[in-house]
Amino acid sequence: MANAQLTVVGLGSGDPDQLTLGVWRRLLAAERVFVRTEQHPAMSLLQENDIAYTSFDSLYEQHDSFPDVYKAIAETLITEAKRSAEGIIYGVPGHPMVAERTVQLLREQCPAAGIELRIIGGESFLDQAFVSLGMDPIEGFALLDAAELQPSLLQPQLHTLIGQVYDTYTASDVKLALMERYPDDYEVVVGHALGVPAEQRILRVPLYELDRTPGYGNLSLIWVPRSEDASLRNRSFDRLHEIVSILRSPEGCPWDMEQTHQSIRKNFIEELYEALEAIDNDDPDGMQEEFGDVILQVMLHSQMEEETGAFSVYDVIQSLNEKLIFRHPHVFGEQGASNAQEALANWEQMKAEEKRLKGTDAGRKSVLDGIPPDLPSLMKAYKLQKKAAKVGFDWDEIGPVLAKIEEELAELREAITSQTEEEQASELGDLLFAVVNASRFIHADPEEALARTNKKFRSRFAYIEEQLRISGKQFDQTDLTEMDRLWEEAKRQSSF
Numbered sequence: 001m002a003n004a005q006l007t008v009v010g011l012g013s014g015d016p017d018q019l020t021l022g023v024w025r026r027l028l029a030a031e032r033v034f035v036r037t038e039q040h041p042a043m044s045l046l047q048e049n050d051i052a053y054t055s056f057d058s059l060y061e062q063h064d065s066f067p068d069v070y071k072a073i074a075e076t077l078i079t080e081a082k083r084s085a086e087g088i089i090y091g092v093p094g095h096p097m098v099a100e101r102t103v104q105l106l107r108e109q110c111p112a113a114g115i116e117l118r119i120i121g122g123e124s125f126l127d128q129a130f131v132s133l134g135m136d137p138i139e140g141f142a143l144l145d146a147a148e149l150q151p152s153l154l155q156p157q158l159h160t161l162i163g164q165v166y167d168t169y170t171a172s173d174v175k176l177a178l179m180e181r182y183p184d185d186y187e188v189v190v191g192h193a194l195g196v197p198a199e200q201r202i203l204r205v206p207l208y209e210l211d212r213t214p215g216y217g218n219l220s221l222i223w224v225p226r227s228e229d230a231s232l233r234n235r236s237f238d239r240l241h242e243i244v245s246i247l248r249s250p251e252g253c254p255w256d257m258e259q260t261h262q263s264i265r266k267n268f269i270e271e272l273y274e275a276l277e278a279i280d281n282d283d284p285d286g287m288q289e290e291f292g293d294v295i296l297q298v299m300l301h302s303q304m305e306e307e308t309g310a311f312s313v314y315d316v317i318q319s320l321n322e323k324l325i326f327r328h329p330h331v332f333g334e335q336g337a338s339n340a341q342e343a344l345a346n347w348e349q350m351k352a353e354e355k356r357l358k359g360t361d362a363g364r365k366s367v368l369d370g371i372p373p374d375l376p377s378l379m380k381a382y383k384l385q386k387k388a389a390k391v392g393f394d395w396d397e398i399g400p401v402l403a404k405i406e407e408e409l410a411e412l413r414e415a416i417t418s419q420t421e422e423e424q425a426s427e428l429g430d431l432l433f434a435v436v437n438a439s440r441f442i443h444a445d446p447e448e449a450l451a452r453t454n455k456k457f458r459s460r461f462a463y464i465e466e467q468l469r470i471s472g473k474q475f476d477q478t479d480l481t482e483m484d485r486l487w488e489e490a491k492r493q494s495s496f
Helices: 021-029 043-048 057-062 066-083 101-113 125-133 168-178 207-212 237-247 254-258 265-280 284-308 313-326 340-358 377-390 398-418 421-441 446-470 480-493
Strands: 004-010 033-035 088-092 115-120 141-145 159-163 187-192 201-206 220-224
Touching: 004 021, 004 066, 004 101, 021 088, 021 115, 033 066, 057 066, 066 088, 066 101, 066 115, 088 101, 101 115, 125 159, 125 187, 125 220, 168 207, 168 220, 187 207, 201 207, 237 284, 265 284, 265 446, 284 313, 313 340, 377 421, 377 446, 398 421, 421 446, 446 480
Parallel strands: 004 088, 004 115, 033 088, 141 159
Antiparallel strands: 159 220, 187 201, 187 220
């Protein structure tokens, strides 16, 4: 028994004159014709020549989403093709292989169903876009689906055609995605029914008006012309990678070329602290600049390794993405997490599993291993205690912790009166370590707590300086009693 046959034909992008002779002959000879939608200018030619057809327009009303509609169309066509001895014709707007999900489903499912699938092309909306918009695709272009448009897909150096802009709501989504990469007033082009003489409209509008333009429908698209504007290119990660590689190249900056991991190691630390300062000051402009400086350090160190062939910054990004996905099974997997504590437990569990798979725990002899040696001492003490607590080396409640602080304070008092400076420093370290222990029990990061106190001290001391200035005094013209009085004033006036 011969295989069932299903022939998909393209009905062109709009004007009936665009229908190819080969497609027209098959439509005339077909026993049964199906079309995805009747809402297409070429359908007038079938109607005028009494070619009977069945459209799937009713399915758009029966289902809640386009994927469900396309699935139902494919299932119906496969069923009908199996029933037909002569085979069936399925007509789609434009070219069957351009922005036609039902055809992709048929390509996937027909072989398993024992159906011979034939595809006969037609003029797509791309052909008319090239002609009507005057766009040469050899300059580079991207064809994107409005329903799945993401800012990460946009490349300003390419012409961008966005199809299937069915309505104003879709145009609004497109506008929001484009605004991530383009200025609000960037000129874009809206094309309606390109190639249909009586219906074609081409409008040039600023991006912010994209969803305020009427007329969107089945034959609408948006064109974003290519641009060599440096400000657009500079919004891309690839451009940053290019710039850093140029700086390190023989034609680049002599200073950048000479740097090594060790020579700019301190810069990394400085930039991190400057970024933290911007965060603490709640300074968005400062954060924007300082975060960039931190990223630059990552880029420079990665570029050095790329030059040796070890890895590139894209390898860094890949490993980070994979780590984030692996450690969030409650987001990207099957596990659940109803609160932050459960999410953190999942993270720690997957982190341990990750280390087991990589064998990174094998060389560690102590549960305290794995803490960077250059961490600030408060942070290091906090991490050491957390690691020890995980294996049970910890008090059950804060009472004994506070008692330990009192004990260490008493030992410091004694050392100050009778011991050497080195012994006094040792006792001070014990006291600080005990205080860090208390911070864990009240869920306060000691580094952050001390940073807040430092900020508070600066603010109150600045008040003293200002009041002395108003009084026309210098520090050598005051005493501790007056400064203490001003300090108390500052405390009463401050919000912390």
